[in-house]
Amino acid sequence: MSTELIAHPLLGLALELHPQVALRPEPFGALAYHYGNRRLVFLQHADMVRVSQALAQHPTLAAALAACEVDEQRWPSFAKAFQSLLESEVVVERSQP
Amino acid sequence: MSADKLVAQLKTGLDAPICLTWELTYACNLQCVHCLSSSGQRDERELSTAEAKQVLDQLRDLQVFYINIGGGEPMVRRDFFELVEYSVASGIGVKFSTNGAFIDAEKARRLAAMDYLDIQISLDGVDAVTNDAVRGAGSYDMARRAMDNLAAANFGPFKISVVVTRHNVSQLDEFKALADSYGAQLRITRLRPSGRGVDSWGDLHPTNAQQREIYDWLMAHGENVLTGDSFFHLNALGPALPGLNMCGAGRVVCLIDPIGDVYACPFVIHDEFRAGNVRDDGGFSKVWKQSDLFTSLREPQSAGACASCGAFDACQGGCMAAKFFTGLPLDGPDPECVIGGGEAALAELAAAPVAVSLKPRPAMDHTKPTRHPTPALT
Amino acid sequence: MGDRTLSNRGARPDSLAVMENEVVVTATDPAEITAEITEELLVEEISIDGMCGVY
Numbered sequence: 001m002s003t004e005l006i007a008h009p010l011l012g013l014a015l016e017l018h019p020q021v022a023l024r025p026e027p028f029g030a031l032a033y034h035y036g037n038r039r040l041v042f043l044q045h046a047d048m049v050r051v052s053q054a055l056a057q058h059p060t061l062a063a064a065l066a067a068c069e070v071d072e073q074r075w076p077s078f079a080k081a082f083q084s085l086l087e088s089e090v091v092v093e094r095s096q097p
Numbered sequence: 098m099s100a101d102k103l104v105a106q107l108k109t110g111l112d113a114p115i116c117l118t119w120e121l122t123y124a125c126n127l128q129c130v131h132c133l134s135s136s137g138q139r140d141e142r143e144l145s146t147a148e149a150k151q152v153l154d155q156l157r158d159l160q161v162f163y164i165n166i167g168g169g170e171p172m173v174r175r176d177f178f179e180l181v182e183y184s185v186a187s188g189i190g191v192k193f194s195t196n197g198a199f200i201d202a203e204k205a206r207r208l209a210a211m212d213y214l215d216i217q218i219s220l221d222g223v224d225a226v227t228n229d230a231v232r233g234a235g236s237y238d239m240a241r242r243a244m245d246n247l248a249a250a251n252f253g254p255f256k257i258s259v260v261v262t263r264h265n266v267s268q269l270d271e272f273k274a275l276a277d278s279y280g281a282q283l284r285i286t287r288l289r290p291s292g293r294g295v296d297s298w299g300d301l302h303p304t305n306a307q308q309r310e311i312y313d314w315l316m317a318h319g320e321n322v323l324t325g326d327s328f329f330h331l332n333a334l335g336p337a338l339p340g341l342n343m344c345g346a347g348r349v350v351c352l353i354d355p356i357g358d359v360y361a362c363p364f365v366i367h368d369e370f371r372a373g374n375v376r377d378d379g380g381f382s383k384v385w386k387q388s389d390l391f392t393s394l395r396e397p398q399s400a401g402a403c404a405s406c407g408a409f410d411a412c413q414g415g416c417m418a419a420k421f422f423t424g425l426p427l428d429g430p431d432p433e434c435v436i437g438g439g440e441a442a443l444a445e446l447a448a449a450p451v452a453v454s455l456k457p458r459p460a461m462d463h464t465k466p467t468r469h470p471t472p473a474l475t
Numbered sequence: 476m477g478d479r480t481l482s483n484r485g486a487r488p489d490s491l492a493v494m495e496n497e498v499v500v501t502a503t504d505p506a507e508i509t510a511e512i513t514e515e516l517l518v519e520e521i522s523i524d525g526m527c528g529v530y
Contacts, residue, residue: 022188024113024160028106031115033162033523035190035213040115040162042103042519074515081517088520103519118529163523165530194530217530258530284524326527341521346528362528416527 008079011065014094015082016056021090023049032090039088047074048081055091104341110348110395113159114385118167118363119353121149121177123463125169126198129221129232131260131301133363134354135292136169137465142356146176148376150183152353155381157187166193167363169355169463173199178207185213192217194258196236197243205246209253217256217284218243223271227264231301248279256323258284261311262301269314273322285311287327290422290432291364292459298423308435309334330415330431333408343413347372347394351385359384361394364418367460401428408436415439424456 017023020036029043032052043049051061051068058064061082065075085091124139125132144152156164164184171177171193184191192215200208200216208214218240222228225237247255257276259265265272269285276283290298303311312331315322315338329342346362347370353359357375360366372391373384385391403409414420415431423432424446430438 022160022162024162026111031111031162035162035188038163038190038215038523040521040523042521043517044103044519045515045517048517077515077517080514084518084520100519102516103521115526116523116529167530192530323522323524325529326522326525329527340525341527344528345526350526350528352528363530364528 008076008083010079010082010086011062011075012060014059015061015064015086015091016094017052018089018092023052025049032085034088034090037089039090041085041088041090048078051078052085052091056094100341104343107341107345107349108343108395108397110391112386114161114351115345115349116163116165117156117161117351117353118165119152120168120355120363121166121171121180122169122174122355123461124173125196126173127170127196127233127236128465129236129293130297131231131262131288131292131294132464133289133292133294134167134169134366135459135462135464138463139169139173140356140461140463144355144357144375146179148357149176149180152357152375152381153180153184153187153189155375156184156189159382159385161189163190163192166191168194170196170198172204181211181214185211191215192256194219195243196232197240200243200246202246202249205243205250205252208247209250215256216247216252217258218247219258219260220272221260221262222265223268223275227268230264231260231262244279244281254280254282256282256284258286260288261285261303262288263303263307264301266303266307266310269311270318273318282321282323284323284325285315286325287330287416287419289364289416289418291418292366293464295422295459302433305433305435308433312338327416330412330419330433331435332411333435337411342411344417346370346417347391351391353381359388361390362418364416365421367421367457369421369457370417371460399428401426402442403428403430403438406430406436406438422457422459 018034021032021034024031029045030049032041032043043052047068047070051064051070054064054068058067065078070078082091120134122139122143123134123136125136128137172195181191190213194217197218208216220228220240221231228237259272273283288294288302308331312334326340328338329340332338332342351359351361352363353375354366359372359375359381361370370390372388375381400409400414403414415434417427419432420427423443425432425442430442432439432443
């Protein structure tokens with residue numbers, strides 16, 4: 001039961017890709033390049049790409065994951081990945097959810 | 098480990114470069130003794146402004162994120178700003194590498210007003226004596242003046258790029274201090290025996306002891322120091338240096354030269370590593386995706402003589418440019434192999450008189466003739 | 476020799492920041508979930524300067 005898992009705090013946040021980020025599709029997923037801070041990130045799974053692109057359309061990360069039909073068991077991995085993207089500013093918190 | 102998987106992905110090549118080097122011109126106001134492109138005189142076959150913009154259009158369509166512009170001295174081109182602005186407007190970030198001669202106060206202000214632009218000023222010594230011995234009289238002052246102008250114009254952080262030689266290894270701390278004093282970022286890169294470096298490499302390349310110094314210094318102080326990932330041949334000395342530690346040539350990066358030739362990287366301007374020309378049918382895109390050279394570079398490379406060495410995993414056999422221009426086989430040790438494999442291989446080569454004359458020379462030489470040219474050997 | 480140690484370097488743009496692969500196996504306490512959860516590596520950062528072969 002997922003209530004036994006400690007929910008990652010990021011799951012409840014409204015997020016979006018930073019406006020200066022370009023996503024370039026690749027066979028393994030996508031390259032994300034931030035033109036502002038020059039950081040370059042590999043999104044290593046097609047699901048990670050889909051969720052990244054869906055972020056702005058959903059009230060929370062959890063909602064985006066659910067809408068993209070990502071199995072709940074994988075959510076901790078995704079949350080950790082988005083935490084990393086938040087730290088590199090590839091993804092940012094939305095001011096208006 | 099995870100990074101191995103990423104590196105393996107990159108070694109098979111991407112559908113488009115992540116970034117690339119574009120030498121805009123072979124013309125240059127300097128005559129650095131180690132110039133990787135043997136620059137000096139403009140080549141009359143240079144790409145026109147229109148042709149250059151067509152290349153930028155293709156790079157935009159490929160979603161190349163960033164280009165590293167160099168030369169020669171790129172600011173010598175009359176359309177320099179036009180091309181840089183066109184690139185940025187097309188969504189392609191620009192870093193350009195310059196000796197700073199043309200960055201006066203007015204240009205510095207113009208550059209400061211531009212976005213998505215990085216500048217890298219070349220400097221090979223912390224004082225005029227050390228620097229000018231390699232880059233020519235007045236070049237130190239030229240570079241410092243450019244840095245001062247950029248600072249005065251509030252350009253923000255620029256990069257100071259140093260080619261590490263036998264004569265400046267002892268100055269690494271001072272280089273760092275100089276960069277810090279400007280709020281700039283230090284970049285140190287490996288000297289390759291390329292271009293005019295073919296002839297000066299023997300005297301300029303770091304000694305074995307100095308290679309250890311470079312490695313130790315990077316491990317201790319290299320946190321904010323860029324290296325262009327050019328020191329992975331030193332990885333057998335201990336834990337790997339930060340970076341991908343792989344050769345990106347023809348796989349994730351490449352060179353476009355002033356006349357539109359596409360090479361695997363700026364250090365191998367030679368027919369052996371020429372993939373095609375942007376003027377060919379299909380342009381840059383076709384060369385990147387389908388050229389025989391790049392296709393073969395994206396296949397697994399043979400470790401050859403290094404296969405039984407425990408360090409190969411760490412050093413990847415070093416740099417193909419370093420091997421090629423010192424006459425060594427590509428599937429064998431780097432000439433600066435830290436285990437000593439390179440020295441042994443070079444000694445063997447030196448002992449075979451015929452082999453020495455077969456050492457590759459750069460494809461072209463745009464060096465300006467000197468006032469008193471040495472008589473041609475007949 | 477040549478053993479690569481990669482650590483999560485966080486916010487430095489010039490180094491390889493990698494999320495380490497972990498296999499998380501929960502404790503044998505029956506009150507906890509006993510399913511094995513494998514952590515996926517979904518994001519890897521590299522430096523745009525960290526490509527050998529460009530200026």
